[in-house]
Amino acid sequence: MTQIIEQFAEISGQYDAAFVDLWGCMHNGVAAMPAAVAAMQKYRAAGGIVVLVTNSPRPWDSVARQINGFGIPDDAWDAIATSGDSARAAMYRGIVGEKIWFMGESPRDDDFFKPLSIIEDPVNIQKVPLDQAEGIVCCGPSDPLADVDVNRPEFLYAKQKGLKLLCANPDIIVDRGEVREWCAGALAALYTEMGGESLYFGKPHPPIYDLARRRLAALANSPSDPRIIAIGDGIGTDVLGGVQEDLDVLFISGGLAASETKTVRQPDPDALAAYLQGEQMSATYTIGHLR
Structure with missing residues (x-):
């Protein structure tokens, strides 16, 4: 059974690092999601490390330029790992x-x-x-x-x-x-x-998680054995990948599965449970939108 939370800060102190999906979590393909940006800035200010793990086919520096144009500033993340x-x-x-x-x-x-x-x-x-x-x-x-x-x-x-x-x-x-x-x-x-x-080579397959861990380990403030949470809206990519990597997962129900989970601000608990059961998937936590 997944735990529905109101904001990431409720659980963020349990984790040294977050592997955060971009599209559907941090931006909608057109513009940044301000609440998600603020949540990652707050997490980093408290010592957390944010690795953006994206199935974009672009190199990481190209993604950095793209998301900057969307309104995601550099202080909302530490590193980027792309399937590209x-x-x-x-x-x-x-x-x-x-x-x-x-x-x-x-x-x-x-x-x-x-x-x-x-x-x-x-x-x-x-x-x-x-x-x-x-x-x-x-x-x-x-x-x-x-x-x-x-x-x-x-x-x-x-x-x-x-x-x-x-x-x-x-x-x-x-x-x-x-x-x-x-x-x-x-x-x-x-x-x-x-x-x-x-x-x-992207989520939910192992190569991108290996790359993400190497990007995390290369950071000066990375602990030797980090506690990591995976965050994303794709049930067959972000959630499945996190589960297969034995990571705790925060499912963003208001992204690709907004209709199925009846998410407006938060998911309908019964619809969420039915959706996860239908997908034969579990998530440690769920929130409507990253904030």
């Missing part, structure tokens, strides 16, 4: 070959191909047409509003060639303001459903 950085490291190690067919939006996703200095002897990544590709790199659909089924013909050809798909963002959907959009995770799920092989 985790996936980029795998790409430059050659996990899907050198010649790749790219799925995404240009120029928005161009930063994914920036050089990565932490990889020794990176492979020479070349973007090529599908019929010349050794693998697929997917940052998302070229049109996030189009039905993902439009990709079936290309995926059928790729599967027949035995191409692996590197998914840089396991999220299925996001809400950009009031508009719901498809993400790379929806494409990867379709490819897997069709018999192709998809490789994931």
Whole structure:
């Protein structure tokens, strides 16, 4: 049974660090959520460490610039771990070959191909047409509003060639303001459903948590054995990932599951319980919106 709390400060003193999701928790894809920003500033002022753990396919410094533009200041976080950085490291190690067919939006996703200095002897990544590709790199659909089924013909050809798909963002959907959009995770799920092989590097999969822990350990004020809480609104990404990493979890019910949990300011307890039971998932704590 999850415990519904009124504000993060009720429990924050139990944790040295928080792995905090961005989209749906700290911003809505358009602007910052002021109460969430204030909560993280207060937590940091009391000695807590905030690592933003996001399924964005962008490098961390690109995400930092983006959220600054949304109104999330630097004093609301300490470090950023992105699925993009985790996936980029795998790409430059050659996990899907050198010649790749790219799925995404240009120029928005161009930063994914920036050089990565932490990889020794990176492979020479070349973007090529599908019929010349050794693998697929997917940052998302070229049109996030189009039905993902439009990709079936290309995926059928790729599967027949035995191409692996590197998914840089396991999220299925996001809400950009009031508009719901498809993400790379929806494409990867379709490819897997069709018999192709998809490789994931964001939540809920282990690589991004390893990266987040390394980013946390690199901070000067990080304790040797930190108590960590995971915070997020994605039941199949943030919550599942936190549970699989044996972390306490704060579920933000007013994000992607706002309708199912009947969340306005706080979730309806019965609707929340039914939702978690239906998803066969548990969360240590739940709050309507991060504050």
